[in-house]
Amino acid sequence: MQISARRHDKTTIFDLSGDIDFANSPVVRESVLREIRESRTPRVLLNLSQVRYMDSSGVASLVEGLKASRDLGSRFILVGLSTSTRDVLQLSRLIKVFEIYDNEEQAMAS
Amino acid sequence: MQISARRHDKTTIFDLSGDIDFANSPVVRESVLREIRESRTPRVLLNLSQVRYMDSSGVASLVEGLKASRDLGSRFILVGLSTSTRDVLQLSRLIKVFEIYDNEEQAMAS
């Protein structure tokens, strides 16, 4: 699993890749929460297009990111969901809770 | 593993997909040899672009196909080699023995 953050047009963008599971979701959680609190941009965007697998602890990290963003008045956006990632959010009944776009361009234009 | 054959422009084309290993290389070998001997087209083409893995018994089946084709005066052509399939032919020192093209169009034009 790899995670990195960049800043673009008042948006904090996280690029995630590989498998997000219990071995590394704590790292995802920490990185996302720290960066959200430090950057305080109006938009936070997670690009999940390179994510091969996400377990329930990965979903939990996303929920924490969403809550932290809301607390700061930022939008929290997911893009590039694979079938597998979409399934897991659907099963969690969280698919409607997140703001989701197909790709970065659409999210940035929103 | 899946294998199917079609006929096009005096060429017998095999589409292979999945893993060619010791569990199924006998099936590949039989299908290829039978079809070569029955169709007797001047060209035999194996499209390997959907092959995820090939072991030494898969390589052996290709060598048998090559020999059977030569016996009948047909060309025996491989297309769509992945890095993994190319590696295995290189390790076998057979990469130069086969006629290889990037894709079907190039092979058909040759």
Next chain:
Amino acid sequence: MLALYSNPKWLSVTRAAVDRLAEVLGFPVEQCRSITRAVDEALTNIVRHSYRNRPDQPIAMYFRKAHRRQDGQVQQGLEILLCDRGPAVEACKLQGRSLDEIRPGGLGLHFIRQAMNTVEFTRKGPTNRLRLVKYLAQENSVL
């Protein structure tokens, strides 16, 4: 049989094996994914709850064919048995939370139950055993 230690870094290896096993047995790709997810969540629960994140504890997984009669037809399936040597699981704790709340955690058991036909916890001597079975629709069967 697959024996491993409770280090979360082996979860990925187990997923790869289970996913391919389900593929070889003829499960359609969405079911390969959901079976893999179920096993991953069950192993994560063992690591977290049975072993309280100690990474050096033993886990054993057994795989075998299962059968059942359904509508007069014999269905073949995959049975996976997960064994750990942690303290006995309290049955009352074994429930996921309501899905109506938006909060982290409590999703694993939902994913497991959603994916599998049978989900059965038992204690045998010093061992917790979780039995997971998924049956194959007739037309996909290559077992």
Next chain:
Amino acid sequence: MLALYSNPKWLSVTRAAVDRLAEVLGFPVEQCRSITRAVDEALTNIVRHSYRNRPDQPIAMYFRKAHRRQDGQVQQGLEILLCDRGPAVEACKLQGRSLDEIRPGGLGLHFIRQAMNTVEFTRKGPTNRLRLVKYLAQENSVL
């Protein structure tokens, strides 16, 4: 530890597990592929030569960390032990053919030796043991 029967349909499952294990340990992708290929060819040899294609015979695979000193540095590695209960392997037969001929067969041992740093056959009681080790270049190490 992975225990399986000598049915060739499980080769695919083993490849998926070994490939992911090598990935998790930090081997670069080409080495993941070649380690996987080595294990696959070694298992195929057990099925074909040790067990003469009987599909119901036991194979055990053990995985552990290995270490060596190389150029004053400690290299970490992956050791894989493959065990079968077939008749003793005759050492003189254990050679691939010359690669200069164009003919089918006799490639497996070449693939195994190309991929691994150590390839060691031993007989212990009723068991054939094949020990395969691959070391990790320093900069990739996450072991």
